[in-house]
Amino acid sequence: MLGTGFPEASLRAGLERRPAFLGVDAGSTDQGPQALGTGEPLLSREAIRRDLSLLLPAALEHGIPLLVGSAGPSGSDDALDGLWRVLREVAREQGLHPRVALIRAEQQAEHLAGELRAGRIHPLGAAPPLEEATLRRARRIVAMMGPEPYQAALDRGADVVLAGRSTDAAIFAAPLLRAGAAPGPAWHAGKIVECGAAASTARTAPDGMLGLVDDEGFSVEPLDRGMRCSPLSVAAHALYETPDPTRLIEPPGTLVTSDCRYEQAEDGRSVRVTGSAFEPAQRYTVKLEGAELAGYQTIVPAAVRDPLLLRQLDAWTDTLLEKIRERARGFLGAALEPGSWSVAVRVYGRDGALGALEPERRLEGHEAMLLFEFTAPEQAQATAIAKSAGLLAMHHPIEGWEGFVNAVAFPYAPYEIERGAVWRFSLNHVWELADPLAPFPIALEEL
Amino acid sequence: MARLHELARLVRSKNAGPFAVTFDLIFDDPSTFEAVRDAGVVTPGLFAKLYGVPEEQVTLVAYTPALAIKATIPRPVASGDLADTDVFGAQLYGPLVELEVPGVAGRGAPAGGAVRP
Numbered sequence: 251m252l253g254t255g256f257p258e259a260s261l262r263a264g265l266e267r268r269p270a271f272l273g274v275d276a277g278s279t280d281q282g283p284q285a286l287g288t289g290e291p292l293l294s295r296e297a298i299r300r301d302l303s304l305l306l307p308a309a310l311e312h313g314i315p316l317l318v319g320s321a322g323p324s325g326s327d328d329a330l331d332g333l334w335r336v337l338r339e340v341a342r343e344q345g346l347h348p349r350v351a352l353i354r355a356e357q358q359a360e361h362l363a364g365e366l367r368a369g370r371i372h373p374l375g376a377a378p379p380l381e382e383a384t385l386r387r388a389r390r391i392v393a394m395m396g397p398e399p400y401q402a403a404l405d406r407g408a409d410v411v412l413a414g415r416s417t418d419a420a421i422f423a424a425p426l427l428r429a430g431a432a433p434g435p436a437w438h439a440g441k442i443v444e445c446g447a448a449a450s451t452a453r454t455a456p457d458g459m460l461g462l463v464d465d466e467g468f469s470v471e472p473l474d475r476g477m478r479c480s481p482l483s484v485a486a487h488a489l490y491e492t493p494d495p496t497r498l499i500e501p502p503g504t505l506v507t508s509d510c511r512y513e514q515a516e517d518g519r520s521v522r523v524t525g526s527a528f529e530p531a532q533r534y535t536v537k538l539e540g541a542e543l544a545g546y547q548t549i550v551p552a553a554v555r556d557p558l559l560l561r562q563l564d565a566w567t568d569t570l571l572e573k574i575r576e577r578a579r580g581f582l583g584a585a586l587e588p589g590s591w592s593v594a595v596r597v598y599g600r601d602g603a604l605g606a607l608e609p610e611r612r613l614e615g616h617e618a619m620l621l622f623e624f625t626a627p628e629q630a631q632a633t634a635i636a637k638s639a640g641l642l643a644m645h646h647p648i649e650g651w652e653g654f655v656n657a658v659a660f661p662y663a664p665y666e667i668e669r670g671a672v673w674r675f676s677l678n679h680v681w682e683l684a685d686p687l688a689p690f691p692i693a694l695e696e697l
Numbered sequence: 698m699a700r701l702h703e704l705a706r707l708v709r710s711k712n713a714g715p716f717a718v719t720f721d722l723i724f725d726d727p728s729t730f731e732a733v734r735d736a737g738v739v740t741p742g743l744f745a746k747l748y749g750v751p752e753e754q755v756t757l758v759a760y761t762p763a764l765a766i767k768a769t770i771p772r773p774v775a776s777g778d779l780a781d782t783d784v785f786g787a788q789l790y791g792p793l794v795e796l797e798v799p800g801v802a803g804r805g806a807p808a809g810g811a812v813r814p
Binding site: 545672 | 711713716748756760763764765767769771773775776777778782785788789791792
């Protein structure tokens with residue numbers, strides 16, 4: 251991923267093999283909805299600048315295009331503009347003058363509402379049908395482009411393509427398909443290389459991957475000579491972040507890997523893949539992603555060490571949370587609409603990782619961490635509740651002790667931490683397109 | 698009988714998009730992979746029970762080229778939403794690690810060490 255770094259030697263080793271293009275994915279939804287909610291980057295500008303300052307001159311010197319997809323990481327317009335600023339700085343510093351195509355992926359809620367009324371937006375999996383109000387509540391909505399906008403940008407002579415949200419594999423499949431590669435190998439190679447060296451047997455650090463595609467298949471090879479791919483490691487990568495390794499759904503169709511053969515090449519470190527197939531879809535669809543504001547949050551972490559308290563923890567937190575709610579209603583009163591705010595606690599040491607899904611309900615061990623969460627329509631309200639809650643927790647009675655207790659160990663002063671806005675993913679839908687280019691405007695800029 | 702961690706090279710979980718989490722059970726050799734696949738314990742029902750989702754919403758695939766069994770379930774809470782406990786879905790595999798798999802010897806178990814039910 252752009253900004254996670256790669257050794258300069260790996261880039262040089264790859265360039266010696268005379269590739270047709272350089273591609274890099276810059277996006278993900280793994281980190282949660284806040285990147286799309288805020289439009290802010292996940293990785294630092296400095297880290298992204300470092301990677302671009304090597305990739306940009308490398309591509310221009312070798313006369314090959316550089317394709318960057320799902321800018322920073324949400325693929326929204328703000329994220330794309332942020333990446334564009336970094337690229338301009340790098341170009342200026344190095345005296346480079348690329349022709350850059352910017353492809354936008356952000357969508358207007360009103361336009362999508364019309365598409366919804368026209369029956370062109372459908373729920374994915376078990377998602378409920380979309381409501382127009384959900385579209386309007388979203389702070390940002392992006393559509394995940396396929397390869398066609400990249401190809402159109404290359405057709406217009408772009409040296410560098412900076413794209414908003416796109417499927418990971420489309421970044422790499424686009425120039426391959428444009429050069430006439432068979433769709434099965436092109437999409438499958440794209441899916442493997444989009445995570446760089448992740449498909450190698452032991453990825454010790456972020457690094458790049460070389461893909462070589464022909465009519466019958468493709469091979470992949472880690473750029474770092476110290477890493478290798480095995481048939482198992484490459485096949486296993488088809489499992490990554492996807493529900494079904496045999497059928498990978500992309501906007502124009504489905505990559506089918508069920509008849510694939512994975513063979514170790516003679517060099518012992520590259521793997522040859524044949525048998526990848528691509529089934530064109532009846533309808534061209536792009537996935538929609540949206541994020542809406544869930545509120546503002548302030549949290550309070552606190553450790554508990556008293557064995558008496560640990561033995562009665564649920565009852566203690568139940569009565570404490572009720573006391574906190576009552577107090578909050580007391581001082582915030584009418585400002586807090588019912589249902590607009592919440593008070594909750596997580597118990598680390600018991601079910602911090604799995605929550606309600608944890609099959610082991612027992613609390614064992616000599617301590618636990620309580621993480622109190624206060625969510626409200628405004629940050630100041632969440633923090634007001636948190637400030638009051640900390641002292642209520644400190645002295646909340648413990649059964650078995652008489653007198654004024656001190657019940658929790660706060661690691662920090664002040665004990666509350668403002669988390670800012672919290673977001674939620676609000677769309678799990680696909681949008682049927684008559685024209686794969688229409689929602690993704692392309693602008694050419696000469697530097 | 699062996700525990701899953703004694704049989705698999707890797708057990709992991711990760712989001713497959715913000716609304717689903719996917720579990721990979723990856724093995725070293727075809728015989729262990731096939732034995733676990735056919736042991737009748739890694740089933741949609743297992744994931745339904747462990748993670749509180751309806752069985753018909755569990756997809757389970759054995760992928761021979763990778764010697765892997767893969768299950769995907771809808772996330773009970775979308776990634777990063779207020780009640781979410783694991784934004785990447787990274788530790789949700791925890792309850793699978795010590796799963797008892799009958800009739801299969803663990804890796805490195807002495808010959809004949811398997812206890813057949």
